[in-house]
Amino acid sequence: MNLNALWEYANPKKFIQTTDRVLPWFAGLAAVTLVGGLIWGFFFTPADYRQGSTVKIIYLHVPSALMAINAWLMMLVTSLVWIVRRHHVSALAARAAAPVGMVMTVIALLTGAIWGQPMWGTWWAWDPRLTSFLILFLFYLGYIALWEAIENDDTAADLTSILCLVGSVFALLSRYAVNFWNQGLHQGASLSLDKEENVADVFWYPLLVCMAGFVFLFIALVLMRTRTEIRARRMRALLARERMGV
Amino acid sequence: MKLKVSDLTIARGGIPVLEGLSFALDSGQALVLRGPNGSGKTTLLRTVAGLQPAVLGRIDVPPESLVYAGHADGIKPTLSVAENLKFWAEVFGNKDYSHAIDAFKLAPLADRPAGALSAGQKRRLGLARLLVTGRTIWVLDEPTVSLDAEAVALFATAVRGHLAAGGLALIATHIDLGLSEAQVLDVGGYRAKPLAENDFDGAFL
């Protein structure tokens, strides 16, 4: 496949046209896989012998956590594309993905707390993973706040892209720092969140379906929001032209 | 030494304001920009100074030769007049700033904190900065704001001296500086028309 053809979709009009056709499919797929996966997970899997039915929150918790990180990765890639090739759709896609990623982070944190309460007897522990997600949430918050604060679209795109790059490095650093910090002096890692390692197949397949569902949901939401951003941008361009007296 | 601008289009806040601008200045020449408020004079000067990118066109400036003076003078109120000048002289790699003090009659004020100066005196200090930089191309945005007639004359003398020494000046101003040798360019005639479809905003239409 000719990779250069990919850049055609960086044209806003082309992007809108294409997504017009593609978006319903992704939305539909998201609905089908999510409803199917969640019903399968919630009603047709056995309760875990240790955790009882609380284990079923895994079908929300793991996929949302997965997407929380993937959303940031997508923002990183689109930010790089904006910096290097200056395609406006790319910057707008990064902007569109941020709130979705933030909501995914919140879902992961909330479901984690709800799960943690019966399992560990606490809503919150300063476990490295939990802490990392909290820090990720802060990064999303700052990124979105910066987009909102700057009026000029291109300036905002430039600044947020650089923030995303720098933030990614620091997020990675924080992850290692947090790991180091909680194995430090105070408490050993008494709570392990590594559930995936030993999940039985009977939980694994519906989990896979739910993960696919969250991926489709994410794509559909980001496409939708990018289209909104493009239209908002178009509106501003039209208004600007009107002011120039056309 | 030559400043050449060819077929320049500039934008403010993403919206084009001037297009198709071309002019060239040689050593000893000055160009006065005129045009109503909001016509894009400041944007043009900032673009020439390299503070913002041009949308289209070329600007040829010899490297390390240009000095820009905008609406704000970059004066630190807690430093004295002499300290302010000394700082800018050092930034541009020079030592001596006495000629600048003399040219704008700042000697009686030299030890006063710049914060205690009047608006016109501050402006004189801001213009004196040009002399300590030792740069040949002056890009000045409304240099005579808040100057009295006497100070304007001082400024005109400074510009003339600069041109006589082989310098160039690009000045946006409303008032007549009495620089009879300067060319005048009214930017009003270069107002940008809405862009063609192939620019980025056009891609959104």
Add this chain to the structure above:
Amino acid sequence: MIALLLRDIRLAMRAGGGFGLGVSFFLIVVVLVPFGVGPQSVLLAKIAPGMLWLGALLACLLSLDRILALDWEDGSLDLLATSPLPMEGVVSVKALAHWVTTGLPLVAVTPVLGLLLSLPEAGYKWLIISLFVGTPALSVIGTFGAALTVGLKRGGLLLSLLVLPLYVPTLIFGAEVARRGADGFDTTTPLLMLAGITCGTIALLPFASAAVLRVNLR
């Protein structure tokens, strides 16, 4: 460059804001800690290293917007951008000036404040070393944040929101050095990590700060 550094330090000293404010704020935070957690010296000794690091970090944060905002308002940044100084150099010097006028005084007063929080004797050396090594990173990262928000009318709050998450690794390793030192454990690993972060930010972040500043100036 040296002229710019000297000017910034002189400005901070004359305006009284640089040296005084940060240190006073640090003092107040440390004085408030016992009111919040109670006066038992055992408890205070336990939390002292972390609290002192946190106090120093907040005091540093307080003065970040002054790094570039004043130069932005009076047009100096425009003029510096068109001067022979490279932008990367300007932001590095600005960060250095901030460290000299804020970070260094904070390090200097830490021993006194350590007394107030009954910091264990073994902790003083490591606390001062960790702050000395870590505060330059706080200034450099802060300059990046200041460059991001320089054009905004009310950038102060946003600046904190952007900078604080970036401070996490420095705080973690810095406080860890101080804590381990106070408890008499080996401090090599976190100290090396802290030094690594400081060196890395000093080497790389000025490029990001300069790029951001250029965008904000146009």
